[in-house]
Amino acid sequence: xxxxxxxxxxxxxxxxxxxxxxxxxxxxxxxxxxxxxxxxxxxxxxxxxxxxxxxxxxxxxxxxxxxxxxxxxxxxxxxxxxxxxxxxxxxxxxxxxxxxxxxxxxxxxxxxxxxxxxxxxxxxxxxxxxxxxxxxxxxxxxxxxxxxxxxxxxxxxxxxxxxxxxxxxxxxxxxxxxxxxxxxxxxxxxxxxxxxxxxxxxxxxxxxxxxxxxxxxxxxxxxxxxxxxxxxxxxxxxxxxxxxxxxxxxxxxxxxxxxxxxxxxxxxxxxxxxxxxxxxxxxxxxxxxxxxxxxxxxxxxxxxxxxxxxxxxxxx
Numbered sequence: 001x002x003x004x005x006x007x008x009x010x011x012x013x014x015x016x017x018x019x020x021x022x023x024x025x026x027x028x029x030x031x032x033x034x035x036x037x038x039x040x041x042x043x044x045x046x047x048x049x050x051x052x053x054x055x056x057x058x059x060x061x062x063x064x065x066x067x068x069x070x071x072x073x074x075x076x077x078x079x080x081x082x083x084x085x086x087x088x089x090x091x092x093x094x095x096x097x098x099x100x101x102x103x104x105x106x107x108x109x110x111x112x113x114x115x116x117x118x119x120x121x122x123x124x125x126x127x128x129x130x131x132x133x134x135x136x137x138x139x140x141x142x143x144x145x146x147x148x149x150x151x152x153x154x155x156x157x158x159x160x161x162x163x164x165x166x167x168x169x170x171x172x173x174x175x176x177x178x179x180x181x182x183x184x185x186x187x188x189x190x191x192x193x194x195x196x197x198x199x200x201x202x203x204x205x206x207x208x209x210x211x212x213x214x215x216x217x218x219x220x221x222x223x224x225x226x227x228x229x230x231x232x233x234x235x236x237x238x239x240x241x242x243x244x245x246x247x248x249x250x251x252x253x254x255x256x257x258x259x260x261x262x263x264x265x266x267x268x269x270x271x272x273x274x275x276x277x278x279x280x281x282x283x284x285x286x287x288x289x290x291x292x293x294x295x296x297x298x299x300x301x302x303x304x305x306x307x308x309x310x311x312x313x314x315x316x
Contacts, residue, residue, distance in 0.1 A: 006044045030286035032203040033088065034299050035305045039085050039159055039296020040313070042304065045312045046077035049290030050278055057281070066279050073311045078117040080289040082109050083156040085315065087108035087178055091163055097177040104133040106181065117285075119250065121148050125182060125245060140184040140199050147184025151247060151255040154179075154191035158293025160257050161199030165218050165297070170213060171200045183252075190221040191252025195290055202267060203297040209264050226255030233265045237279040246282025271304045 049070040050060045063070070082201035084104035090098060092234060096226060118126070121143045141147045157175050164170045174194035179189040179279035199213040201207040201243055215284035224244055231240050240261055245254035270292065277291045280285055301309060 001177035002066055002136060028255050029163045029165055029203075030092075032165055033091065033159040034157040034252060035300035036042055036199055036203070036293045036297040037081075037084055037088055037164040038301050039270055040156075040293035041081040042079040042270075042293025042296075042301055042312050043277070043290070044285050045291075046070075046274050046283035046308065047278060048078055049075060049122055049285050050281065052131045060281070064275065067275060067303065069307060073309075074313045075311045076150075076313050078285050078289075079119075079152075080155040080286055082113070082116045082210060083152070084107065084159055084289075085292070088164070089157050091160065092115070097160070097174050099136065099177055099181050100134050103129045103136045103181045107133065111193060119150060119152060119191045121150070122152065122182065127218060136181045140180065140182055143182075143184070147188060148182065149185035149191075149252055150183065150250050151191055151252045151290075152189050153183040153282070154164045154252050154256050155289050157161045157192045158199040158290065159298060161196030161294075162203045162297035164196075165200040165203040168215065171196050172206040173184075181192075182222040186217065186220055186263060187219050189219045189253050190219055191256045193217060194221055194225060194256050194260060195294065198263060198294045199297040202263065202294050206216055207264055207267050207294070207298075212260055220251075220253035221256055228261040231261060234286060236264060237276045238281075241280035241282065246280040247284070247287045248282040250283060256290065259287045260294065262287075263291045263294035267295060268299060269303065270299050270301065271308075274304075 076238040086109045089105050090102045107126045110120045111130055125139055128139055153248055157178055160174055161171050164174055172193050174187055175192045179192035194212050194216040198207060198212045201211055209225060211227050216222040216225055228244055231243055241258050244258040246258055247255035262273055262277045262284060273291050273295045276286050
């Protein structure tokens with residue numbers, strides 16, 4: 001019996017060379033950072049409206065409770081946004097924090113417009129960094145006899161957390177590097193770490209105060225976050241600020257816990273988060289900037305009233 005003949009083998013198609021796209025997280029991280037930056041600037045400019053320069057305390061309190069949008073225009077942002085823009089610039093240029101480059105960006109930003117409400121320490125430090133950027137290594141630790149423990153490193157860092165959201169260890173590392181340039185005190189650095197981690201978790205859709213607390217270095221900032229864990233979200237924001245602080249002391253431990261609490265209270269609603277944060281007054285532009293940057297890493301500025309965006313000063 002003659003065995004059946006097999007049909008001739010069909011030629012295999014040659015594999016095609018297909019371009020490999022960049023990792024999706026790199027794109028979404030950049031996008032999340034920009035969303036965070038836009039919301040940080042909105043929070044900063046919105047929060048600034050409630051200082052006595054624009055309305056006295058009784059009027060401000062009544063308008064916040066009634067949710068009456070400030071009618072003056074434009075809403076200028078402050079040093080919170082100016083320094084966040086410098087952080088974003090360094091990330092856009094290199095994809096990581098180059099501390100000497102960041103020092104120079106901070107100094108140039110300050111030199112271009114010194115009227116943004118910079119704190120006393122920055123008026124001392126940043127002009128010197130304009131001449132010698134690398135001198136931050138020796139100058140930053142000398143501020144306030146051991147380095148600044150203020151909220152300046154925390155107020156600007158949320159976009160960085162969103163940028164590196166896929167890797168929390170990298171978030172902590174890069175947030176630390178960004179803080180050290182101006183805030184050498186461990187608690188100034190801890191505030192930046194806490195906010196960056198909160199923004200990263202927000203961008204990933206998993207923001208909890210417990211997780212931020214666990215990632216924050218030991219000390220008063222972490223202790224404040226531990227207290228925040230136990231403050232129910234049903235608590236009125238002004239009462240929560242009595243426990244957590246409202247930034248009035250211009251310290252990271254007096255600012256970050258409350259801002260993280262309001263962000264976690266309204267993780268998907270930027271407008272509600274900013275109104276709640278403003279209810280506590282204190283350093284309201286900075287608390288609103290931090291809360292805005294955290295929530296905005298997830299939401300962007302979509303959903304806020306159009307008139308808010310029209311009134312806010314542009315970012316260029």
